[in-house]
Amino acid sequence: MEITNYLGLAAILFAIGATTVLLRRNAIVVFMGVELMLNATNLAFVTFARIHGDVTGQVLAFFVMVVAAAEVVVGLAIIITIFRSRRSASVDDVNLLNS
């Protein structure tokens, strides 16, 4: 199989993730969109590592995973805080500041 197909897949996944962030209403789903973008990046990293024949890209994928995990911790904490005080996880309901 052609290796550039993986790059195409990475680009498609990234685009789907970005679209999810921009269009979906539920905070958790928006958040999943961000994770999808990061994982698409990982796929791109690993594919490029294969093309270049070195392991740097694979190591970078680990860095991205760790950062994504840290981001999940903080992000979910904030979403849950919002949910507990407003009983809603919809992005559209978070609009007090747009007075």
Add this chain to the structure above:
Amino acid sequence: MNEFVAPPIDWAAVSPVLVVLAAGVLGVLLEAFVPARARRATQLTLTLAALAGSLVAVGMLWDRVQENAVSVVGGSYLLTPFGLGVQAVIGVCALLGVLVVAERTTTGQDAFAPAAAAVPGTAYEDETRRAGLQQTEIYPLMLFATGGMLLFPATDDLIVMFVALEVLSLPLYVLCATARRRRLLSQEAAFKYFVLGAFASALFVFGIALVYGFAGTVRLQGVVQVLADPVTSPLGSMTALVVVGLLLVLSGLLFKIGAAPFHAWTPDVYQGAPTPITGFMAACTKAAAIGALVRVLFTLANGLDPATRHDVEVALWSVAILTMLVGTVAGAVQTDVKRMLAYSSIAHAGFLVVGLVGMDQVGSQAVLFYLLAYGLATIGAFAVVTLVREQTVSPGSSAETRVPTGEVPDDGVVLGEATRLAQWAGLGRKAPWLTAAFSLFLLSMAGIPLTAGFVAKFGVFSAAVEAGAWPLALLGVLASAVAVFFYVRVIVLMVLTPPTDHEAAGASAGQEPATGGTDGAPAPAGSGTATLTGAATRTLVSRTVVTVVGSRGPAAFAIAVCAVGVLLLGILPAGALDLVAQAAQFRP
């Protein structure tokens, strides 16, 4: 099997970052082991000591880096004179920012929720308030954020830059959610900042992936080598990869700077976050992100061929023009002082980008001075905002006794900050010194001569002219002229408008959203007008006056330092300009 060989590490060069991050880790441990009573004092001492230590380390490295840029572990950490200069600016601003954060005012309360996890408006929250709990995790979080900021401009490795970006962002997201009052707004600010920030860092890291695909390395020096000699990489002929990658990385950085079209989060987050944190992140994040932008942009753009470089310049021009436009036009119509300062910070991001279009040493030098001038004025201005508060008035006390003298009897409870601009009318009579300081900061932001802002703006605009971007400089001067209007409007409001004008303000206050009424304060209505006294339904809590709470020292000290700094940099800039000129070199 190959044996692992530990790379030699120049610990001295890493020390400015290391001191701060180590103190952050220590701070987390202190949180577990120090008794609650002593915790705040311990954390504060540790934080101030760490930041001061980091500044000392920067000072000690200064001469050495002048001679030769220091590269640790093959460029993972790279200290150029410019990187060190940015670290110095961040260190100074973070130190002042922590002082403002530590301020408890004469009310004995700091700006942070006693327990940020408590749901607003519950009995549990009241209990934490009564028990006088304190969220001292603020200080380690600030140290981690500062550590990320110090690392951000001082690396040649894009993935280290990404990690630094997250290390500085994640604590800031949390800090945004910790305000003592108006907690729903604060949580909302954190949420918006987080979602948009995570989106921007995903763009950033995908850009890194593309650059890696092009060059087979994430070291900027390595990428420049591949640009010069494309045959060394299998995908070296696909320049589109590196251009798109560079643009994505730039989007991530411009988001942190708050430049249009990535500015949408700025007003909301600046307004909702606890004010001391707003000042801290406005000054320090911008400095760190500009430092990283200079590192990436100046290195890569100078390696691109002229045609592609021209494309990047066009993108930069568009961003600069759009940012100045959005910042000044939207800033002129704001009615909330924190939002106004947020738009002013967007405008400043535009001026900074104007200084960068030349991508040479003149630009890096001008931008560094601008960051210092802007940082001092911003931290000072937000520190003043923390002291101007609302205070409840009980129905019994007469309004006449306080309006003329500006004195407020002690019957009221001091509430949150009075951020509506209308409430600032006549502040000059209540607190002349504070008003003078705030006016000074605004004048500096406007770029009036004899303040730091003038020298800074002169620097970035002449850098743009020297780079042949005179239309951009001209637009910048015009935008500054418009900005003068809204800064001076606030000064006129504070000094010349009498404070009795509050009835109109009170009417508009009804439209304010319910702000998560902690401390038993619903949306403020009216400010010391006698008209509401008779209304039996609107009792004590519905009437507030604007008062200025006294500082217990730290914030007053920070404001004084910022004011003196702004004046000194404006009147005698020679010394600072010399230092900045030494730190202009951004190449290793």
